[in-house]
Amino acid sequence: MALTCGRRIFVLAKNSLLSHPAYLRLPGAVYSGRASCSTGGGQDGPHTPEDVMSFDAEKLEELLKDDIPVDMSNPYQKEKVQCLLCKYDVKLDYKNVRLLSQFVSPYTGKMYGRNITRLCRKRQEELKSTIAKSKKAGYMAVMLKSVEFLKDPKLFDPNNPIRPHNF
Numbered sequence: 001m002a003l004t005c006g007r008r009i010f011v012l013a014k015n016s017l018l019s020h021p022a023y024l025r026l027p028g029a030v031y032s033g034r035a036s037c038s039t040g041g042g043q044d045g046p047h048t049p050e051d052v053m054s055f056d057a058e059k060l061e062e063l064l065k066d067d068i069p070v071d072m073s074n075p076y077q078k079e080k081v082q083c084l085l086c087k088y089d090v091k092l093d094y095k096n097v098r099l100l101s102q103f104v105s106p107y108t109g110k111m112y113g114r115n116i117t118r119l120c121r122k123r124q125e126e127l128k129s130t131i132a133k134s135k136k137a138g139y140m141a142v143m144l145k146s147v148e149f150l151k152d153p154k155l156f157d158p159n160n161p162i163r164p165h166n167f
Contacts, residue, residue: 083119084155085127092126094134097146102155103127106145116161 085092090099103112111131114124134140 083123084117085123086120092123092130094130094137095139097134097139098149098152100127100131100134100140101145101149102152104131104140104145105158106150109142109144112156112158113161115163116156116158118156118162 084090092099094100103117104110105112111128114121117124117127119127131140135142140146
């Protein structure tokens with residue numbers, strides 16, 4: 001048995017786990033009487049018995065033990081999306097009017113829906129009750145957004161909502 005030029009032949013012990021004939025045939029090997037060289041002509045000549053290397057089955061099995069798959073997380077798994085309040089662990093308070101006014105429309109004074117605020121269901125319900133409590137306590141305006149909070153930075157884009165459908 002000969003291999004392509006530049007490769008060594010490994011003769012396995014018959015008692016080895018890999019002594020099955022399917023494992024002995026190496027892919028890309030030329031199984032003829034002499035080795036061929038891909039450079040055209042066989043400059044090195046046929047491989048000699050010095051190229052043949054013998055292994056003990058135990059040494060081979062020891063080498064193969066290191067070649068096990070590595071445990072790792074799925075690289076294609078999408079990152080878990082969290083709502084803004086859960087991500088930064090924000091506690092809602094009815095006296096924090098500046099934060100609550102971010103979730104209220106400046107034109108109508110009504111709270112934005114979940115498809116616009118991108119909050120989870122739990123936090124949206126908590127926000128709804130906190131805004132209602134703040135309005136009842138007199139901290140927030142009922143019909144419109146307070147003028148001093150109009151120039152605050154936006155936490156989300158009210159013109160780009162997420163909808164559960166494609167149209």
